Amino acid sequence: MIPPWRHTALAVLILGGVHAGIALMPQPLLATPTNLVLFCANLYVLYCGWLVVRDARPAGAGLFALGYMLLFLLVLVLLERESLFILLVILYASVYRVPVLLGLFVLFVLGYVVFQPYAFETFAPLALAFLAVWQLRRAGASRFVQGCLATGLVALVLVLLPVIHLMIQDSPRTLQYVFSRPDVRGAIWLSLATSAVSTLVVALWGVPLAYAMARGEFRGKGLLESLIDVPILVPQSVVGIALLVLLGPASPLGEALQAAGLTVAGRFAGIVVAQVFVSCPFLIKTAMTAFEGVPAHLEDVSRTLGAKTRTTFFRVTLPLASRGILVGMILAWARAVSEFGAIILFAPHPLTAPVLVHNEFLQAGVSESRPVAVLLLLVCLWIFVLLQFGKTFLPRAFKSTPAGGLR
Amino acid sequence: MIEIEALELRLGEFALQDVRLRVETGSYAVILGPSGCGKSVLLRALAGLLRPARGAVRLAGRDVTDLAPELRRVGLVFQEPSLFPHLNVGGNIGYGLRVTGLAANERRRRVAQLVEVLGLGGVLGRPVTSLSGGEAQRVVLARALAVRPQVLLLDEPLSQLDHNTRIELQQELKRIHAELGLTTLHVTHSREEAWSLADQCAVMLGGRIIQAGPTGDVRGRPACAFVARFLGIDGAAEVPVPAGCSHGCLGGTGRCDRPAGGEG
Numbered sequence: 001m002i003p004p005w006r007h008t009a010l011a012v013l014i015l016g017g018v019h020a021g022i023a024l025m026p027q028p029l030l031a032t033p034t035n036l037v038l039f040c041a042n043l044y045v046l047y048c049g050w051l052v053v054r055d056a057r058p059a060g061a062g063l064f065a066l067g068y069m070l071l072f073l074l075v076l077v078l079l080e081r082e083s084l085f086i087l088l089v090i091l092y093a094s095v096y097r098v099p100v101l102l103g104l105f106v107l108f109v110l111g112y113v114v115f116q117p118y119a120f121e122t123f124a125p126l127a128l129a130f131l132a133v134w135q136l137r138r139a140g141a142s143r144f145v146q147g148c149l150a151t152g153l154v155a156l157v158l159v160l161l162p163v164i165h166l167m168i169q170d171s172p173r174t175l176q177y178v179f180s181r182p183d184v185r186g187a188i189w190l191s192l193a194t195s196a197v198s199t200l201v202v203a204l205w206g207v208p209l210a211y212a213m214a215r216g217e218f219r220g221k222g223l224l225e226s227l228i229d230v231p232i233l234v235p236q237s238v239v240g241i242a243l244l245v246l247l248g249p250a251s252p253l254g255e256a257l258q259a260a261g262l263t264v265a266g267r268f269a270g271i272v273v274a275q276v277f278v279s280c281p282f283l284i285k286t287a288m289t290a291f292e293g294v295p296a297h298l299e300d301v302s303r304t305l306g307a308k309t310r311t312t313f314f315r316v317t318l319p320l321a322s323r324g325i326l327v328g329m330i331l332a333w334a335r336a337v338s339e340f341g342a343i344i345l346f347a348p349h350p351l352t353a354p355v356l357v358h359n360e361f362l363q364a365g366v367s368e369s370r371p372v373a374v375l376l377l378l379v380c381l382w383i384f385v386l387l388q389f390g391k392t393f394l395p396r397a398f399k400s401t402p403a404g405g406l407r
Numbered sequence: 408m409i410e411i412e413a414l415e416l417r418l419g420e421f422a423l424q425d426v427r428l429r430v431e432t433g434s435y436a437v438i439l440g441p442s443g444c445g446k447s448v449l450l451r452a453l454a455g456l457l458r459p460a461r462g463a464v465r466l467a468g469r470d471v472t473d474l475a476p477e478l479r480r481v482g483l484v485f486q487e488p489s490l491f492p493h494l495n496v497g498g499n500i501g502y503g504l505r506v507t508g509l510a511a512n513e514r515r516r517r518v519a520q521l522v523e524v525l526g527l528g529g530v531l532g533r534p535v536t537s538l539s540g541g542e543a544q545r546v547v548l549a550r551a552l553a554v555r556p557q558v559l560l561l562d563e564p565l566s567q568l569d570h571n572t573r574i575e576l577q578q579e580l581k582r583i584h585a586e587l588g589l590t591t592l593h594v595t596h597s598r599e600e601a602w603s604l605a606d607q608c609a610v611m612l613g614g615r616i617i618q619a620g621p622t623g624d625v626r627g628r629p630a631c632a633f634v635a636r637f638l639g640i641d642g643a644a645e646v647p648v649p650a651g652c653s654h655g656c657l658g659g660t661g662r663c664d665r666p667a668g669g670e671g
Contacts, residue, residue, distance in 0.1 A: 305553075
């Protein structure tokens with residue numbers, strides 16, 4: 001793939017003239033060595049440009065040149081960074097003919113040159129989003145669907161930006177130091193323990209309720225469904241106050257419990273009570289959908305084979321709904337571990353991690369509370385990802401046929 | 408033996424009306440009828456999955472009308488694929504034996520026996536998702552037979568299969584019936600299945616049985632024009648019109664308006 005020699009000679013001569021002109025200026029814009037390297041880089045760019053034209057797309061040459069000019073204006077004129085410019089144009093010319101790489105390159109420039117202080121947190125998620133849309137395109141999805149995905153993903157990146165940004169604020173050493181503080185360890189441990197307990201408590205009564213709601217028909221079922229959603233609606237502070245009014249030290253029930261040695265407010269149990277309240281809808285709703293996805297005729301078959309309804313539930317329905325139930329438990333756990341408003345009012349002691357972050361912020365400000373926040377975030381994300389991965393080991397309920405694809 | 412006496416069952420708009428049927432021990436009966444005639448509902452009622460409002464069901468001389476499905480000892484095969492996706496082939500066949508608490512070695516012996524009868528040797532350890540439609544239906548059959556039911560109820564067991572597999576499995580059903588002599592009630596809308604399998608057949612329309620009897624009799628003397636047409640018998644016009652029949656069913660009303668009690 002060698003261009004015809006007359007074109008080559010002409011291009012080299014013109015390009016040489018431009019660079020010689022720069023070198024011969026009374027006050028050269030570029031130092032001689034830089035100028036020389038840039039000349040070589042431009043030669044390479046020209047060669048790549050010729051390849052673009054050779055692919056029989058004259059309009060492509062214009063676009064190629066436009067991209068070059070944009071880089072030129074942005075990096076050389078605006079930012080005045082010659083070596084970065086040389087690096088970028090070589091990259092640009094190399095990837096131009098491979099659309100995926102070109103897209104990633106544009107995002108790279110966007111992240112690392114334009115949004116420089118937020119380079120990683122813009123480039124990494126945007127690149128993933130771009131690759132997702134690209135897959136849709138390869139699979140032959142319509143432009144409308146591609147557009148929907150792209151818009152949604154960009155907005156999602158923007159929504160998650162604060163969290164992604166926070167995640168990479170502190171060095172591992174700072175985090176290690178913060179993690180060695182006993183109060184931080186204690187708070188994180190308490191948060192994990194209480195949320196695990198409250199998830200189990202919700203599962204214990206939420207799963208049977210969800211099963212009954214999914215299989216049974218009764219009057220008032222719609223009302224009951226809305227009732228289950230109520231905890232999502234009630235503001236966290238209101239939950240805290242409500243719990244204080246019912247179970248707090250000054251209430252009759254609270255006093256009775258205290259007399260029985262079962263104080264709830266300001267104890268481990270109090271935290272669990274608040275978490276159970278806020279997290280139960282997530283588990284019940286998801287488990288309900290999971291049970292509805294188990295074909296009812298499988299239960300019928302099980303019964304005709306001699307299994308009682310209870311046996312059928314444990315041997316057929318529950319295993320097939322288990323994946324959905326686990327998803328519900330993950331959601332409930334996530335909601336429980338992140339609860340702050342009700343806990344700080346109802347059970348501010350012992351300290352859970354979100355309350356600790358809040359206290360650190362009040363006492364020492366953003367920069368001191370930040371590492372604690374980052375640590376909490378990382379621990380929670382790690383467990384979340386682990387659980388999400390765990391669900392892939394559970395069976396899936398098939399609504400349609402097994403292989404042999406009959407429908 | 409299956410005895411159904413004056414069975415009535417309401418299911419929303421639909422109703423089974425005064426269904427009477429008697430299937431002798433060891434015979435193969437086929438209920439024919441268009442979609443929505445209530446043949447599946449009838450099978451589900453026999454299996455105990457639906458509760459009749461009136462009437463009685465006796466299986467092998469035992470009144471099971473108020474018995475739960477798990478106590479009736481019926482084998483039910485559904486039209487839709489109904490293997491448990493979380494168990495492999497062996498687990499599916501052995502399911503009924505497992506839940507009824509049969510010892511593991513006895514269970515293995517019975518599963519092995521059925522695998523031999525149905526020619527499933529190659530697929531025993533496979534996940535059910537990897538089976539073809541025909542293999543899946545054989546496994547379903549093996550699973551139903553494993554618990555040694557007193558009657559076998561088949562709800563359009565072949566309707567979701569392709570032509571060749573259907574013919575093959577039809578022969579298989581015939582062979583198994585000859586081998587085990589199990590009282591079988593098979594529901595379908597395909598007359599070919601009925602002619603090839605049934606000793607005894609019944610035609611249903613709109614929740615009623617409009618004719619029942621030995622297959623040869625039903626074929627030779629259709630009770631009315633609808634039966635003749637549905638069974639593809641020539642000369643539907645010459646069939647005598649029963650008393651009280653308006654021939655509305657031929658226009659596609661989906662129900663028989665003859666006064667009750669006139670079943671053949």
